[in-house]
Amino acid sequence: MKMKHVIVDLKGQAKSFFRIKSNIFWTIAFPLFLILVFGAIFSNMGDSTTTLYVQDLDEGPGSTAFLEALNQTEAIELKFIDADEDIDQYIKDNSLTCVMVIPSNFSEAFVANSTATVAIDMRLDDTVSTSSVVRNIVSAVVNNFNLGMSGGTEHIQVDSDSIVQEHFTYLDFFIPGIIGMTIMTTCVFGMQGTISRFRAAGIFRKLATTPMRPFEWLLSRMIWLLFISLLTLVVIMVFGMLAFGMNMTINPEALLLIVCGSAMFSALGMIIARFVKNEETASAAANAITFPMMFLSGTFFEMSMMPEYLQSVAQVLPLTYLSQGLRDAMVYDNMDGAYSNLLVVAIIAVIFVVVAVLVTKWEED
Amino acid sequence: MSETVIDVKGLVKNYGDLHAVQGVDLEVKAGEVYSILGPNGAGKTTTVEIMECLRLKTSGEVRILGLDIDKGQKEIRRRIGVLPQAFNAFDYLTVKENIDYFGDLFDKRISADGLIKAVQLEDKRNVWFVNLSGGLKQRVGVAISMVNDPEIIFLDEPTTGLDPKARREVWKVIQDLKAQNKTVILTTHYMEEAEVLSDRVAIMDGGRFIAMGTPRQIIDQYGAGSICVVKAPNDAATKGVKDSGMQYEITNGDLCVKLDDNRSLAKLVNLLSAGEASYGEMLVKGSTLEDVFLKLTGKKLAEREGQ
Numbered sequence: 207m208k209m210k211h212v213i214v215d216l217k218g219q220a221k222s223f224f225r226i227k228s229n230i231f232w233t234i235a236f237p238l239f240l241i242l243v244f245g246a247i248f249s250n251m252g253d254s255t256t257t258l259y260v261q262d263l264d265e266g267p268g269s270t271a272f273l274e275a276l277n278q279t280e281a282i283e284l285k286f287i288d289a290d291e292d293i294d295q296y297i298k299d300n301s302l303t304c305v306m307v308i309p310s311n312f313s314e315a316f317v318a319n320s321t322a323t324v325a326i327d328m329r330l331d332d333t334v335s336t337s338s339v340v341r342n343i344v345s346a347v348v349n350n351f352n353l354g355m356s357g358g359t360e361h362i363q364v365d366s367d368s369i370v371q372e373h374f375t376y377l378d379f380f381i382p383g384i385i386g387m388t389i390m391t392t393c394v395f396g397m398q399g400t401i402s403r404f405r406a407a408g409i410f411r412k413l414a415t416t417p418m419r420p421f422e423w424l425l426s427r428m429i430w431l432l433f434i435s436l437l438t439l440v441v442i443m444v445f446g447m448l449a450f451g452m453n454m455t456i457n458p459e460a461l462l463l464i465v466c467g468s469a470m471f472s473a474l475g476m477i478i479a480r481f482v483k484n485e486e487t488a489s490a491a492a493n494a495i496t497f498p499m500m501f502l503s504g505t506f507f508e509m510s511m512m513p514e515y516l517q518s519v520a521q522v523l524p525l526t527y528l529s530q531g532l533r534d535a536m537v538y539d540n541m542d543g544a545y546s547n548l549l550v551v552a553i554i555a556v557i558f559v560v561v562a563v564l565v566t567k568w569e570e571d
Numbered sequence: 572m573s574e575t576v577i578d579v580k581g582l583v584k585n586y587g588d589l590h591a592v593q594g595v596d597l598e599v600k601a602g603e604v605y606s607i608l609g610p611n612g613a614g615k616t617t618t619v620e621i622m623e624c625l626r627l628k629t630s631g632e633v634r635i636l637g638l639d640i641d642k643g644q645k646e647i648r649r650r651i652g653v654l655p656q657a658f659n660a661f662d663y664l665t666v667k668e669n670i671d672y673f674g675d676l677f678d679k680r681i682s683a684d685g686l687i688k689a690v691q692l693e694d695k696r697n698v699w700f701v702n703l704s705g706g707l708k709q710r711v712g713v714a715i716s717m718v719n720d721p722e723i724i725f726l727d728e729p730t731t732g733l734d735p736k737a738r739r740e741v742w743k744v745i746q747d748l749k750a751q752n753k754t755v756i757l758t759t760h761y762m763e764e765a766e767v768l769s770d771r772v773a774i775m776d777g778g779r780f781i782a783m784g785t786p787r788q789i790i791d792q793y794g795a796g797s798i799c800v801v802k803a804p805n806d807a808a809t810k811g812v813k814d815s816g817m818q819y820e821i822t823n824g825d826l827c828v829k830l831d832d833n834r835s836l837a838k839l840v841n842l843l844s845a846g847e848a849s850y851g852e853m854l855v856k857g858s859t860l861e862d863v864f865l866k867l868t869g870k871k872l873a874e875r876e877g878q
Contacts (some may be wrong), residue, residue, distance in 0.1 A: 214675040223664040225699070408658035412715070414625055414677040417645075423609040568625075 207425075211418045215426035223434075232395075233434055237388045241442065244506070245377050245450050258340055259305045261287040261296075266313030273308075275347050282343055293329075302529045303331035304340045321523050377450050378537050383505035385442055386529035389464060390471045390496055391437045396431050397475025400491045402485035414568035424476065424566060428559075432468040439464060459535040459544040466548065467528040473558035476522075480565045499525040527551050572601035576723055576754050577622060582631035584617050584778075591617045593778040594631070599771075601722075604745065604755040606765035608860065609775035615758040616656055616727055616774070622756070623653050623725050636722060649677070652721030654712045656728050656758075662701035666711050668694055669700055674718040686714040690744050706737025713744050723754045730764060742768060762861040774864055781867050786860060793866055794858030799839055801826040803851030811842040830855070 221231050258276070262269050287305075295304055307327035315324045323328055328344065330337040338569055404410050413423065439456075446452040475492065482488040502516060503509075503525035509517050520526045531547025534540040577599035577740040584592040592614045599605045607615045608813045613649055620626040622635060624644045633640040634646045644784050667683045674680040687696050690710040695703060700711060709729050726745065730738040738761075745768050748755050765772050774782040774789070782789050801808065804826050812819055817839065818829040831834055836855065843850055 211676055214672060218661060218664060218668070218672045221668060222661055225663040388687055407660075408655040409660070411620075411655035412653065412658055412673070413676075415623055415648050415651065416673060416719075417648065417678070418676045494829075 207416070207419070207422055208223050211422040212426040212429070215418070215423060215553045216430055219426070219430045223430075232393050233388070233438055237384050237438060237442055238445050240384055241377070241381065241446060242449070246381055252390050256281065256339055256343075257283045257285055257304065258344075259285050259287055259302050261289060261291065261305070262295050262308045263289050263310040264308050264312035265289065265321065268313030268315060269308045272312070272347065272351060275350070276344065279343055279347065284338065294494065297329060302329075304337060305329040306344065375450075376432035376454070377446065377452050378454065379508070379533065380456065380506065381442060381446050381452055382536050383503075385439055385464075385521045386467065386503075386525055386532055387505045388438045388442070389467045389528065390499065390525050392434050392438065393431045393471035394475040394478070394492050394496055395433055395489075396429060396434070398479040398488050399475075400427065401476060401479035402488045403477075405483065406485055410568045420566050420568055421563060422564060428469055428472045431472045432465060435468040436462055444509075454536045455539075457535055459541060459548060460532060463528060463531045463535060463544070463551060464568065466551045467524075470524055470528075470551060470555035470558050473562040476562035476566055477558065480562070499523045502526075503529055505529055522555050527554075573602055574600045577637055577756070578632075578634040579622070580632040582618065582633060583585050583619065583629045584614075584621060585629045591778055592621075592628075595775075595778075595780055597773065597780070599723075599754060601758065602749075602752045603770045604749050604757060604768050606757045606759060606769035607775055608759060608762065608765045608772055608864070610760055611774075613762070613775040614778040615775050619727055619756060619758055621726050623651065624648055625653075625655075629814045647718065650714035650722050652719060652724040654709075654716040654724070654726045654729055658712045659708065660700045660715060661710055665697045665698055665699055666703070666714075667696050669711060670718055673715045676810075677719040679694075679720065680718055681720050686717055688777055689717070689747065690714045704737065705733050706740045709733065709737070709741050710744055713741070713748075717748075717753075720798040723756065724748060725756045727758050728760070729757070730759065730761065736860070738764070740764075762859060762864060766860050767841075772777075772860065774860070774867065776864075776868050783861065785851050787852065789860065790858050793863040795829060795862055795866060797834060797855055797857050799828045799830055799853060799855050801828065801839075801843065801850045801853050804843075805847070805849045807846055808843050808848035811845065811848050812839070815839075815842055826850075858877055 229474045260273065261325045273284060277284060286322065287293065293305065295306055296302070303341050305328075307329070309324055309327065312324050312326075326344070326348070328341065330341060410475070443452075443454060443456070448452065472494070478491050478495065479488050503523045504520065505525070509526070512520070527547045527550040531544050531551060534543035534547060575598055577597060578593060578787065579597040582592055582595040582597075584591075588871075595614075595618055597618075601729070607618065609615050617626060621628045622633060623641070624640065624647055628640070635643075638647050639649065656845075658809070661672065664672060666687060668764070670683040670686055674683060676765055684696075687693055690713055692707065692710055692714070695707060699707065703711065713724075713729065716726065729745070730741050733741065742764065745755060745757065749768075749770075757765070757768060769786060770787055772789060773780045782793055785793070801812075802825050804812075809821075809826060812826055812828060817835065818831075820827050828839055829837070842848065
């Protein structure tokens with residue numbers, strides 16, 4: 207192998223790359239655009255409260271105390287409906303999904319030694335994910351009230367807290383996913399597009415008549431795509447820190463994940479381009495492979511939000527391990543997780559690169 | 572006598588059941604411009620791509636610059652230059668950068684500026700390849716094929732898709748190569764191009780060479796001689812030619828009369844001047860390689876007969 211050939215190709219790529227405006231857009235501007243959009247949508251996620259509409263038909267001391275207790279949870283925002291409104295019609299007219307009706311005899315339950323039982327009327331749309339949250343909170347407050355009224359002592363308390371440290375936001379979760387996704391799209395489409403274009407332009411047939419060997423060319427392309435991946439990483443991180451004050455660190459584990467991820471997806475692009483020779487079909491094939499990965503590998507949302515069968519699918523997608531590894535290394539400081547994901551990414555990268563080198567040739571049979 | 576730089580014997584290339592090249596023999600001397608002429612699918616590109624070390628042969632012997640193609644590929648690559656069919660260099664590199672890219676891959680190379688001058692692209696030196704016209708792009712391609720100062724240059728259909736003016740610009744570059752005593756292997760499906768540029772021509776069809784020699788030799792051997800085209804003849808003129816026993820055919824209402832010898836033209840003129848015979852105009856055409864190809868393959872003649 208001659209490094210001179212690799213350097214010649216790297217120089218050519220560098221000049222060409224920065225002269226094509228769409229390259230800058232897709233590798234740098236587009237990820238930033240995604241961060242801006244998702245950042246704007248989800249930047250308050252975690253602090254958000256669920257709205258519960260309340261029609262208080264009692265308006266006595268009991269309902270006041272109960273609503274005050276609900277308010278103190280800070281997990282529910284209460285909005286009030288006039289007592290004289292027809293609640294069914296109101297729900298229909300305003301498309302409400304979480305409504306609580308406090309009956310007019312609610313305060314009677316607070317009279318000493320009362321044996322009366324009152325029922326709070328909950329109208330919840332169970333197709334909405336927040337319904338179960340509201341139900342649980344209301345139930346918890348009701349239990350507390352019941353306990354207090356029966357004179358019981360609370361022996362056991364449950365303190366729940368997020369497993370993610372409090373200062374992490376949705377963007378801290380999201381940005382490593384975006385870095386992983388950008389590495390995937392940059393490398394797969396970069397390699398597949400280049401190979402398809404060069405094949406159509408006769409550049410491979412020309413290169414085959416020079417002393418450059420396919421392995422030298424592949425190495426040069428992979429080095430270049432790694433450089434672009436690192437450049438994207440730096441741009442996204444700087445932007446995330448300046449625009450959203452995100453918490454993230456670069457460490458050797460994250461860098462190794464990026465090196466292996468870039469090699470893995472570059473090789474995948476080569477394999478696609480090798481077996482799908484028509485330029486347009488190859489692009490469609492690359493889309494067909496990367497799009498599901500983008501959405502199923504936990505780039506945008508926690509995988510736990512997906513149905514179990516989709517979570518099983520995600521387990522065989524390479525991007526899952528890259529994104530999760532980057533999160534472990536850069537955000538959660540979970541080095542055991544980072545190493546196990548790195549191992550998976552490295553093994554897939556080696557397999558893909560070996561296959562790509564074996565199937566890539568310039569001369570025809 | 573010039574040395575033989577390409578020696579091909581019994582070359583065969585099969586793709587499964589498709590017999591792309593069927594036993595081709597070829598000998599090219601140093602300094603020749605040798606054209607392989609034929610329609611699309613004739614097997615020209617497959618033949619030259621085997622010589623360029625781009626394809627593996629099925630059987631036969633191929634020696635380039637005295638080196639066996641199976642053993643000396645590395646050395647052959649170093650000593651030949653190739654302009655592949657439909658080649659486009661890197662769109663967003665300039666003319667000079669493209670030449671330097673390919674030149675820097677070789678240990679021995681010619682300077683980009685020398686090549687730019689040779690293909691007369693001095694004023695386009697710093698223009699991106701993507702912004703060049705088709706003819707200029709092909710001139711860049713020829714320059715790139717010369718970058719390692721090759722002893723043989725293969726130009727695979729260098730003028731396909733170009734307009735007549737651009738085609739002639741590329742011809743000029745090829746004629747300059749010949750003036751430098753370079754050996755050039757040119758594949759084309761333009762008969763005129765082969766006739767104008769080549770020292771020798773091989774006409775290929777269906778994976779075989781069906782005629783070889785200098786353009787003049789081929790025309791003399793296979794051509795139909797000269798033809799006199801008599802435009803808009805009346806019935807008397809047509810009857811006169813028919814009764815004379817001269818060979819003729821009628822194409823689009825014109826009489827195409829074969830002139831067998833020097834006296835044939837005078838005889839025809841006398842016939843058309845006699846009695847009530849009249850015609851629009853008369854012109855004499857010599858045979859071309861195109862006529863030879865039509866005669867040897869019969870393809871267009873068959874179409875005409877079918878109309």
